[in-house]
Amino acid sequence: xxxxxxxxxxxxxxxxxxxxxxxxxxxxxxxxxxxxxxxxxxxxxxxxxxxxxxxxxxxxxxxxxxxxxxxxxxxxxxxxxxxxxxxxxxxxxxxxxxxxxxxxxxxxxxxxxxxxxxxxxxxxxxxxxxxxxxxxxxxxxxxxxxxxxxxxxxxxxxxxxxxx
Amino acid sequence: xxxxxxxxxxxxxxxxxxxxxxxxxxxxxxxxxxxxxxxxxxxxxxxxxxxxxxxxxxxxxxxxxxxxxxxxxxxxxxxxxxxxxxxxxxxxxxxxxxxxxxxxxxxxxxxxxxxxxxxxxxxxxxxxxxxxxxxxxxxxxxxxxxxxxxxxxxxxxxxxxxxx
Amino acid sequence: xxxxxxxxxxxxxxxxxxxxxxxxxxxxxxxxxxxxxxxxxxxxxxxxxxxxxxxxxxxxxxxxxxxxxxxxxxxxxxxxxxxxxxxxxxxxxxxxxxxxxxxxxxxxxxxxxxxxxxxxxxxxxxxxxxxxxxxxxxxxxxxxxxxxxxxxxxxxxxxxxxxx
Numbered sequence: 001x002x003x004x005x006x007x008x009x010x011x012x013x014x015x016x017x018x019x020x021x022x023x024x025x026x027x028x029x030x031x032x033x034x035x036x037x038x039x040x041x042x043x044x045x046x047x048x049x050x051x052x053x054x055x056x057x058x059x060x061x062x063x064x065x066x067x068x069x070x071x072x073x074x075x076x077x078x079x080x081x082x083x084x085x086x087x088x089x090x091x092x093x094x095x096x097x098x099x100x101x102x103x104x105x106x107x108x109x110x111x112x113x114x115x116x117x118x119x120x121x122x123x124x125x126x127x128x129x130x131x132x133x134x135x136x137x138x139x140x141x142x143x144x145x146x147x148x149x150x151x152x153x154x155x156x157x158x159x160x161x162x163x164x
Numbered sequence: 165x166x167x168x169x170x171x172x173x174x175x176x177x178x179x180x181x182x183x184x185x186x187x188x189x190x191x192x193x194x195x196x197x198x199x200x201x202x203x204x205x206x207x208x209x210x211x212x213x214x215x216x217x218x219x220x221x222x223x224x225x226x227x228x229x230x231x232x233x234x235x236x237x238x239x240x241x242x243x244x245x246x247x248x249x250x251x252x253x254x255x256x257x258x259x260x261x262x263x264x265x266x267x268x269x270x271x272x273x274x275x276x277x278x279x280x281x282x283x284x285x286x287x288x289x290x291x292x293x294x295x296x297x298x299x300x301x302x303x304x305x306x307x308x309x310x311x312x313x314x315x316x317x318x319x320x321x322x323x324x325x326x327x328x
Numbered sequence: 329x330x331x332x333x334x335x336x337x338x339x340x341x342x343x344x345x346x347x348x349x350x351x352x353x354x355x356x357x358x359x360x361x362x363x364x365x366x367x368x369x370x371x372x373x374x375x376x377x378x379x380x381x382x383x384x385x386x387x388x389x390x391x392x393x394x395x396x397x398x399x400x401x402x403x404x405x406x407x408x409x410x411x412x413x414x415x416x417x418x419x420x421x422x423x424x425x426x427x428x429x430x431x432x433x434x435x436x437x438x439x440x441x442x443x444x445x446x447x448x449x450x451x452x453x454x455x456x457x458x459x460x461x462x463x464x465x466x467x468x469x470x471x472x473x474x475x476x477x478x479x480x481x482x483x484x485x486x487x488x489x490x491x492x
Contacts, residue, residue, distance in 0.1 A: 013350045021185055021349055022177045032256040040327035085314045087289035089255045089272050091417045092360040108417050112289050114314050125415035125440050150413045150442050163368035185349055186341045196420040204491035249478045251453035253419045253436050276453050278478050
């Protein structure tokens with residue numbers, strides 16, 4: 001533990017620091033609500049977190065990407081249909097703002113899935129790569145891509161994680 | 165990735181935005197300290213995070229709910245007595261403020277337990293539903309209920325998760 | 329759920345509350361970037377998160393502690409060399425500021441490791457104990473110690489967790 005006293009003056013926070021913190025918290029809240037709604041099988045609530053023309057990519061190949069809130073809601077419902085219980089835990093949330101009304105987020109996902117049919121629980125370790133837009137004061141996901149670092153008892157046509 | 169430039173003006177943050185962020189951080193810190201104190205078996209420190217008349221519900225049935233800080237401390241000590249090591253990880257923390265001095269929080273719990281007696285590690289996926297009150301400037305937990313999404317090698321009279 | 333209405337006046341946030349929140353977020357971002365860079369095997373980026381004379385302790389015994397950014401980069405690269413994939417998830421992040429330009433952080437680590445050679449995945453539950461310094465406006469890790477609560481299929485000369 002350093003005992004040396006630091007003497008440099010701390011930088012004054014930027015004028016938009018409060019807005020940034022507020023927006024970062026709001027964007028993070030959307031990521032959390034996605035998990036809770038997914039695990040509750042409240043698929044209308046999941047869909048409401050996305051913009052009208054949002055794009056969701058959950059695996060590779062045809063059918064891995066859906067566009068538009070209606071198609072997205074159907075796909076999510078179908079994907080989650082085979083599980084009796086799931087827990088989606090996000091951590092390591094990183095948010096940046098390429099423009100005042102646009103955000104990009106990368107978050108870690110650790111997800112546990114119990115299948116309806118007897119088979120070992122499926123576990124995923126991966127990352128969500130999200131774009132969000134602020135519309136009427138609310139942050140909505142405009143595109144979400146799931147990239148997988150690893151899985152256990154859950155082989156699938158996942159998209160691999162990409163460094164950077 | 166959207167390349168379109170957004171032109172709408174970002175909303176000005178609410179006058180109480182800083183207070184809200186400050187309180188959200190303080191409430192979240194209480195949830196984190198609970199985990200650390202529990203895993204350290206510092207049960208007096210666990211109890212100090214609760215209000216005098218707090219209510220803790222950790223499982224269904226008689227004995228699943230305790231009231232008052234003293235009873236709570238005893239129960240927590242007893243519950244944790246059979247483990248040689250535990251790790252309580254919270255994520256997806258959602259905090260709201262029904263009143264300036266009251267908070268509600270829902271957080272995800274992923275908890276790992278190593279038993280004193282030889283048996284497989286017990287793992288839980290669930291959610292804490294918390295109410296907190298601000299007393300003398302400090303946030304204290306007034307009621308906490310653990311609701312379980314799933315478990316591995318840890319069957320018990322858990323309360324099930326509830327959607328919403 | 330308490331129905332009683334609280335009447336006490338909320339405390340006014342401290343004058344440095346915004347600076348604190350800003351710094352807390354910045355420190356947490358460093359912890360997140362460490363995970364992402366480690367899991368991406370971007371070891372130069374990992375090293376860039378540390379101060380020039382940083383100290384990293386990842387296990388007990390000789391060789392468990394390295395000093396200086398160059399030695400640290402080599403060690404990290406060597407440690408991570410035997411895995412085809414890892415996921416480092418931090419949660420329960422606690423940050424305090426013993427001085428304006430110094431921070432201390434304790435965070436929970438849940439880390440999953442897939443080995444190059446066929447053997448079960450190694451899992452860790454532990455805590456990072458970090459010291460950080462602000463240099464030229466950026467927070468850098470000056471010392472990091474990993475302390476382990478438990479492991480699965482990953483026995484090693486870990487440092488045990490310490491209460492407090």
